[in-house]
Amino acid sequence: MGSCPAQVVEDEGDALLLPFLQWCQKVNIQLNPKVYVSTQGTVWQYGMLAREDLPAGEVIFSVPRSALLSQRTTRIRDLLEKEQDILDSSSGWVPLLISLMYEATDESSLWAPYFGLWPQLTPPDLPMFWSEDERLQLLKGTGVIEAVKGDLENMEREYSDIVLPFIRKHPKMFCPQKHSLDLYKRMVAFVMAYSFQEPLQEEEDDDDDDDDDDEEDCRKGTLPPMMVPVADLLNHVAHHNAQLEFTPESLRMVTTRPVMAGDELFNTYGEMGNWQLLHMYGFAEPHPNNSNETADIPTATLQEAALLGAESEEERAQVRDRWTFLCHMGMVSEEGTLVFGCEGVLTEDELRTCLKVSDYDSAPIPYEAGGGAYRRYPSY
Numbered sequence: 043m044g045s046c047p048a049q050v051v052e053d054e055g056d057a058l059l060l061p062f063l064q065w066c067q068k069v070n071i072q073l074n075p076k077v078y079v080s081t082q083g084t085v086w087q088y089g090m091l092a093r094e095d096l097p098a099g100e101v102i103f104s105v106p107r108s109a110l111l112s113q114r115t116t117r118i119r120d121l122l123e124k125e126q127d128i129l130d131s132s133s134g135w136v137p138l139l140i141s142l143m144y145e146a147t148d149e150s151s152l153w154a155p156y157f158g159l160w161p162q163l164t165p166p167d168l169p170m171f172w173s174e175d176e177r178l179q180l181l182k183g184t185g186v187i188e189a190v191k192g193d194l195e196n197m198e199r200e201y202s203d204i205v206l207p208f209i210r211k212h213p214k215m216f217c218p219q220k221h222s223l224d225l226y227k228r229m230v231a232f233v234m235a236y237s238f239q240e241p242l243q244e245e246e247d248d249d250d251d252d253d254d255d256d257e258e259d260c261r262k263g264t265l266p267p268m269m270v271p272v273a274d275l276l277n278h279v280a281h282h283n284a285q286l287e288f289t290p291e292s293l294r295m296v297t298t299r300p301v302m303a304g305d306e307l308f309n310t311y312g313e314m315g316n317w318q319l320l321h322m323y324g325f326a327e328p329h330p331n332n333s334n335e336t337a338d339i340p341t342a343t344l345q346e347a348a349l350l351g352a353e354s355e356e357e358r359a360q361v362r363d364r365w366t367f368l369c370h371m372g373m374v375s376e377e378g379t380l381v382f383g384c385e386g387v388l389t390e391d392e393l394r395t396c397l398k399v400s401d402y403d404s405a406p407i408p409y410e411a412g413g414g415a416y417r418r419y420p421s422y
């Protein structure tokens with residue numbers, strides 16, 4: 043499958059691509075010659091396109107695990123392991139973020155040609171970089187405003203409470219001027235929009251030397267995110283035509299349906315509505331392309347509506363009492379959300395409960411279950 047870099051770069055005008063593709067060859071990332079990387083003919087900057095027709099099931103590239111950039115592969119891996127107790131955080135992203143700050147600011151890093159694709163390490167234009175006024179004006183009524191508020195608070199707290207003390211403890215390797223809060227935020231944006239999270243394997247090999255590490259990594263029910271060069275050049279659409287597969291030796295991007303010559307190859311970043319895409323990736327799919335689109339209504343809004351509909355103080359008191367009771371029971375919460383997908387309600391149990399709380403207990407629920415739990419995102 044391997045091919046020389048010049049075969050996989052179409053727009054030779056892009057001076058950054060060729061060194062990156064030469065690096066890919068050096069680290070044994072195998073690119074199928076039937077595809078090429080380009081900034082021309084893609085939905086957003088870098089992307090991958092088919093040079094020839096591709097059948098479903100074709101491997102378009104494979105990335106050996108040694109080329110992944112994670113807290114396990116960075117040159118500061120031993121230090122991160124030694125300091126893991128002070129690097130613990132609710133997001134679980136701190137070790138990767140420190141690894142990225144270290145590798146991205148060192149020209150001798152193995153991953154320097156990878157970071158070289160984004161000069162000045164300019165992150166995508168996520169709403170977290172917009173002004174608060176812009177967010178309030180342009181994103182009113184979406185979940186993005188609250189989500190970004192939480193992200194910014196988390197980032198600032200994590201940087202001052204965990205990252206800065208770590209940086210000061212290791213002055214030979216880090217300095218606060220270079221490894222600043224601004225750089226930290228940009229790295230968070232890269233992790234948000236470019237990283238991958240490997241699904242947890244159900245069975246662990248008992249003899250595996252890495253068992254203790256894996257246990258540590260899995261303690262929050264997910265493995266930590268990692269950077270996957272080349273895989274992160276693919277853009278996303280809901281109706282995607284490729285997806286990433288994980289094998290013990292490598293990660294492989296495989297077509298999920300036939301792709302015609304000239305078409306862009308699209309990965310899936312997950313089943314996400316437009317507000318979630320905007321929050322995490324800074325774009326939304328034009329209507330009606332996003333088959334994962336949802337309308338999300340905070341459960342608290344339903345309670346407010348029930349209170350407005352109550353006709354007496356006694357009825358209002360009843361609504362409040364029932365709501366408080368169900369909050370105590372853990373059946374609804376102030377932060378909960380009702381999610382309506384294109385095909386039906388994705389949070390049917392919560393909707394049923396809320397309607398009961400809201401004194402509409404005799405009303406039939408006119409929706410079919412949409413199937414599947416509402417996908418949650420890391421609180422970043």
Ligand SMILES: C[S@@+](CC[C@H](N)C(=O)[O-])C[C@H]1O[C@@H](n2cnc3c(N)ncnc32)[C@H](O)[C@@H]1O
Binds near residue numbers: 167275279
């Ligand atoms: C994993 S990167 C993909 C590579 C990216 N095109 C680049 O040039 O670096 C994810 C970013 O690509 C862009 N992107 C991905 N899919 C997109 C789409 N369908 N429409 C617009 N932008 C998209 C967004 O800026 C997103 O944050």
